[in-house]
Amino acid sequence: MNQTMNSATTTEPMISLSGVEKWYGAFKALDNINMSVAKGEKIVLCGPSGSGKSTLIRCINHLEVYQKGDIHVGGIMLGHGSKTIDAVRREVGMVFQQFNLFPHLTVLQNCMLAPMRSLGLDKAQAEDRARTLLERVKIAEQAEKYPAQLSGGQQQRVDIARALCMRPKAMLFDEPTSALDPEMVKEVLDTMIALAEEGMTMICVTHEMGFARQVADRVIFMASGAIVEEAPPAEFFSNPKHERTRKFLGEILGRH
Amino acid sequence: MGREEFLFLLAGLKWTVALSVVAFICGSIAGLIVALARTSGIFIVERLTAGYIAVFQGTPLLMQLFVVYYGLALIGIQMDAWAAVSVGLTLHASAFLGEIWRGSIEAVPRGQTEAAKALSLGYVSRMKDVVLPQAIRISLPATIGFLVQLIKGTSLASIVGFTELTRAGNIISNQIFQPLTVFGVVGALYFLMCCPLTIYGAHLERKFLTASR
Numbered sequence: 529m530n531q532t533m534n535s536a537t538t539t540e541p542m543i544s545l546s547g548v549e550k551w552y553g554a555f556k557a558l559d560n561i562n563m564s565v566a567k568g569e570k571i572v573l574c575g576p577s578g579s580g581k582s583t584l585i586r587c588i589n590h591l592e593v594y595q596k597g598d599i600h601v602g603g604i605m606l607g608h609g610s611k612t613i614d615a616v617r618r619e620v621g622m623v624f625q626q627f628n629l630f631p632h633l634t635v636l637q638n639c640m641l642a643p644m645r646s647l648g649l650d651k652a653q654a655e656d657r658a659r660t661l662l663e664r665v666k667i668a669e670q671a672e673k674y675p676a677q678l679s680g681g682q683q684q685r686v687d688i689a690r691a692l693c694m695r696p697k698a699m700l701f702d703e704p705t706s707a708l709d710p711e712m713v714k715e716v717l718d719t720m721i722a723l724a725e726e727g728m729t730m731i732c733v734t735h736e737m738g739f740a741r742q743v744a745d746r747v748i749f750m751a752s753g754a755i756v757e758e759a760p761p762a763e764f765f766s767n768p769k770h771e772r773t774r775k776f777l778g779e780i781l782g783r784h
Numbered sequence: 785m786g787r788e789e790f791l792f793l794l795a796g797l798k799w800t801v802a803l804s805v806v807a808f809i810c811g812s813i814a815g816l817i818v819a820l821a822r823t824s825g826i827f828i829v830e831r832l833t834a835g836y837i838a839v840f841q842g843t844p845l846l847m848q849l850f851v852v853y854y855g856l857a858l859i860g861i862q863m864d865a866w867a868a869v870s871v872g873l874t875l876h877a878s879a880f881l882g883e884i885w886r887g888s889i890e891a892v893p894r895g896q897t898e899a900a901k902a903l904s905l906g907y908v909s910r911m912k913d914v915v916l917p918q919a920i921r922i923s924l925p926a927t928i929g930f931l932v933q934l935i936k937g938t939s940l941a942s943i944v945g946f947t948e949l950t951r952a953g954n955i956i957s958n959q960i961f962q963p964l965t966v967f968g969v970v971g972a973l974y975f976l977m978c979c980p981l982t983i984y985g986a987h988l989e990r991k992f993l994t995a996s997r
Contacts, residue, residue, distance in 0.1 A: 589901075591902060614906070617901065621903075622899075622902040624898070624899060626895050628895035628896060628898060630896065630899070632917045641903070641909075641913055641914075642904065645905055645909040645913065646903065646904045690903070691902075
């Protein structure tokens with residue numbers, strides 16, 4: 529993935545977090561998070577459940593409120609007012625564990641809604657864009673169906689296409705394969721790999737270590753709301769520095 | 785009971801239908817506002833609408849109609865019986881429908897709102913395009929159930945002298961001294977309005993049950 533590193537021509541990172549902290553009451557969910565993601569960079573976030581990795585990426589598009597620190601996305605400083613929040617959300621797409629497709633709309637309508645409502649595209653433009661992207665995730669022939677008529681893997685690919693219809697500068701993946709039956713994981717990962725190869729900036733919360741090895745520029749390991757360790761995948765898997773990382777890798781790789 | 789009397793009952797029925805339709809339409813519009821206020825996330829607005837709902841759920845409809853009919857006259861707003869009961873039933877319906885729809889809005893999975901937010905949809909689009917279409921489906925059986933209650937509730941309008949179906953029955957009964965026959969017919973007319981709605985509600989419930997599987 530070295531060629532994508534070179535494509536980061538601007539010095540300004542695509543996404544940066546500095547000193548981000550979040551509490552749920554007395555519980556500290558995120559502890560002094562500092563991280564910077566360059567344009568075109570692919571990050572895999574992993575860690576035990578409850579370590580704050582989902583919370584972290586949900587802060588980036590302000591689905592979660594954080595109490596301290598700064599987040600910048602594509603040059604926009606994320607404030608707590610609706611104006612910058614909307615601006616940031618137009619720049620980053622998110623793919624959910626449970627897909628969260630709109631069940632009362634067809635696949636095509638799911639993809640057309642946001643470009644029409646928040647980018648102001650007209651119907652023909654939105655449909656054109658939606659069909660192109662459904663084609664790209666190889667699901668164009670299902671455009672007129674409703675989400676409930678699709679398999680989990682197909683729904684997740686539609687979710688990816690729906691996010692891409694906003695032409696985001698970066699994509700956040702929140703455990704995109706965790707809710708899928710095993711035989712459907714591959715088709716979703718293949719879609720994500722293709723996206724990575726096109727140079728998309730990606731932050732993926734996932735336990736798919738094969739994907740991390742193949743695609744990630746850096747793997748970030750979190751535990752108890754803090755970043756414990758980060759390294760390029762080769763180094764991360766062969767030579768983890770921290771005891772907690774070793775224990776986690778032992779558990780997760782031991783299962784496969 | 786002759787043809788004349790029956791036609792008089794039908795004239796009353798016409799007003800029952802008119803009253804139900806007006807109360808349901810105006811009550812739906814006001815009820816939507818109540819439901820949106822109740823789920824707005826703004827503390828003071830939510831408390832105020834919760835109080836509004838509590839008042840109408842905690843007092844008899846008959847008393848509400850009295851308060852509107854006599855109360856508004858007392859503060860100088862003169863309304864005929866038709867307008868007064870329409871206002872009274874609209875307020876009543878807005879509180880009940882508001883509460884039914886609040887529950888339905890909250891029953892739409894949170895992930896739907898999150899997905900809409902992540903796609904940078906604003907509040908209006910989030911509600912209009914994503915949440916409400918799903919909430920309406922969830923609420924349909926309860927909404928139809930309430931509509932049936934509302935139709936029967938219009939009979940209370942007779943108490944302030946508005947000649948709808950029940951009061952028409954009363955008048956005829958006093959003229960021809962056959963209360964059992966007259967109110968039998970009146971009851972049958974209510975049944976003919978309400979029963980198809982109940983059946984339709986049950987049908988929708990089954991339909992959405994199978995659709996959600």
